[in-house]
Amino acid sequence: MLEAAGLARSTYYYALANPKGPTRPELRDRVAEIFGRLPSGVGHRQIAMELRAVGGARMADKTVLKMMREMGLRCGIRRETDYHRHNSYRGVVGEAFESVLGRDWDTFEGFKADLEAYIHHWSHVRRQARLKGLTPVEFREQALRDAA
Structure with a gap:
């Protein structure tokens, strides 16, 4: 099976001996608490700034993003698909819209x-x-x- 995948035997045994663990497990509770402050959550940059300023943690923004992905947390403020999609307004003047804030x-x-x-x-x-x-x-x- 390793030959079909093009992998060496050492790669397989290394993966068995070194299972991937969660990133920075000591900070996960704090990340969840910061994320839960707003109904739609906050982004990884805000969480990283808060961890650095209040907790004194030294970490990159990408590390926080990786932790959030592992925890299944996604910021609801700006979705990637909505951000890059072109959306020009072609509605009727005076049309009523739903509450943006909900x-x-x-x-x-x-x-x-x-x-x-x-x-x-x-x-x-x-x-x-x-x-x-x-x-x-x-x-x-x-x-x-x-x-x-």
Whole structure:
């Protein structure tokens, strides 16, 4: 069978002796916790920045992406097939569309609470690469400290 596949015997025995284990198992719980913060999840870059900033872990973005694939986690914000597909709008003017957010608020208070949660997440929780891996609030506080 190895001859038909064109593999050496040593390759077969090496694979038996060295089974492939999960990537960075000590960080899997933390990755799942960070991913679960938003309903649609977060991407591998956001998770990697969070692990570096809060946990002090030294790892590449691709390692986090590999862990996410092994765990079966996919970010629902931008799908690869939707991102590269051409989609020009040719609808009727004034046509009503479904809610993009997938939420229908019954009261203004419900809308206000969701908006405040979103603003808090964007300003205090979400780390940004262009701000050196800091949240906007942390970046602003650091700039004020350096200026004083």
